[in-house]
Amino acid sequence: MDPQRPPTITDVAARAGVSIATASKAINGRAQVRAETRTRVLLAAEELGFRPNALARSLLSGQSRTVGLLTSDSVGRFGIPVLLGAEDAFGAGEMAVLLCDARGDSIREQYHLRTLLDRRVDGLIVVGQSTNARPSLSRDLPVPVVYAYAPSEDPRDVSFVPDDVGGARLAVRHLVTSGRRRIAHITGPTGYRAAVDRAAGVGAALAEAGLEQCGETLFGVWSQRWGRQAAEIVFRSSPEIDAVVCGSDQIAAGFVEAARERGRRIPDDVAVVGYDNWEVLATETRPPLTTIDMNLEFLGKTAAQHLFAAIDGKATPGVHRMPCSLVIRDSTAPAAM
Amino acid sequence: MDPQRPPTITDVAARAGVSIATASKAINGRAQVRAETRTRVLLAAEELGFRPNALARSLLSGQSRTVGLLTSDSVGRFGIPVLLGAEDAFGAGEMAVLLCDARGDSIREQYHLRTLLDRRVDGLIVVGQSTNARPSLSRDLPVPVVYAYAPSEDPRDVSFVPDDVGGARLAVRHLVTSGRRRIAHITGPTGYRAAVDRAAGVGAALAEAGLEQCGETLFGVWSQRWGRQAAEIVFRSSPEIDAVVCGSDQIAAGFVEAARERGRRIPDDVAVVGYDNWEVLATETRPPLTTIDMNLEFLGKTAAQHLFAAIDGKATPGVHRMPCSLVIRDSTAPAAM
DNA sequence: AAAACTACCTAAAAGGTTTTCGGTAGCGTA
């Protein structure tokens, strides 16, 4: 018995003086083993520090207890929490996570997909980096696939995305409840589904409240700089505004900064709601930002749990929109009545 | 032949009318196969969409072509780039990465370590979330381990950390070269090795330049708020300063903001250097921050490549300090002469 | 014509585990 080589069940069986089959049954809690024999085997296993070879086990069972986590785009700010949530859910279920980053290259994605299948993963979770729909991984894969954050273009696939329409609605309702009436909206590029959805949510919630939006939605980029520029535009064209919904915390941070410099008090004169709950920005602006949290970690966790279900044959196709939540900070204290 | 079940080499051999052994050799480019036979096998494999089962292969070879990536602390801002760099290096080498997040719990870390070993990973990379040394994973593991970002307490282990002393030195040298002479230093908590190292680097570089540090190093926390507070302290106690090295971009952002509000022009009156090159902060402050980049992605990649070497038996124990680099932006334009 | 070679191919073992099925021993019953 080479001390280097990890002990196998054969070693355990030999030490306990039983056959391999009996050792296996004893270790795995199967019946048909006398109590005395079982303890003898367990003792031998303990002494040898035996741990079953997961490879051999997987080969036999056909189940690798592993899932592939394929990040289609270089995993960025939004991908991380999703990934963590998924890892969390899998870790609890004794699954391991095989991580692959395709870096936005679909060739590389196909390559990784192959190697993951070669390793006989039990399922796949694909996390994108924007909420724009992405091409479906070729259908008729031998394992279930769940898309997180970026949905699949194919509605027969299973996707989990944040409910950005609902999130923006939350922001507007909060402002309306706080007594705001003249609300503007500044957001990112029209090329982003997130920007479009949030704008739609703002519009819908305003309509529900019987209010007109203050000016057209200002589409720009996802930067603090744009937030500042947009603030200038808004204050010039709609000086009467008393609140603004921003499509991201970065934009909100820029807006707040510009507003301060123009002497507009926040929240007294203008209330501001951000989006993303990106702590470093949202808590460090002055005042700290009320914002929308997409609960990405929960989204990832849910997607992972759904993948479990799918592996067990219980899939629910379609795009599942996960609720966002409102995080209230100082930037939206109620308007003085 | 069940159409569901993926084809095995047996299926390929049968279709090509050869033995399993021959099929294997043909597919793997071994000699001892007639050209005509080889193409026949390859064709059969192609038609069947055969892909070798990585599990069976690993079981036989004892090499799983997989490494475990163990994030001791919930993988945060600094862990991510390291992780990406590592994933990049491994992906290129046809290795797969098994991701485990211990969430700062050493019990969970041990648990994950076990399951990774059960899966017969070829090596382990442990990435921490601060540069403070962490306990070594019990020695005499059957596979090599490399620590990234957070070094192991045991000097016989292999660790890769950013050279924070050198990084801070870079910052000071740049300021001195730009004509600054009265330099202060603001940083994070003394409990962080990073803060202490950077302070040491600042001190050393000042000494080398024959300068006195302007006031004692101000240790605080890693926040923007502290940057603002520290600015007040510095301007009160050392109003003559013409430059400040900040221990993080967050602190620098706070400092810049407070300085602006006090009417101190940056860089004209005071030059500011941050640390981390955290893009969202460094490029969005006004002016954008000169800062130190720890090249974490490169660090991760290097650690991974070293792990390769270690797997091949070529390890170089000790703590490897990876050089940082200076990223020059507007916050340190040369002082007017 | 027999021996030695070469080129190509295959049977079988190995890797570690789980499961199925058959076997043995002891006991109670007729």
Place this chain on the structure above:
DNA sequence: TACGCTACCGAAAACCTTTTAGGTAGTTTT
């Protein structure tokens, strides 16, 4: 005593691949 029953244990197959050692046919050498 002979039979059936229960409780326990073990041999062998299965998972899929690679490698080793050996075998066959055809060709060259002596």
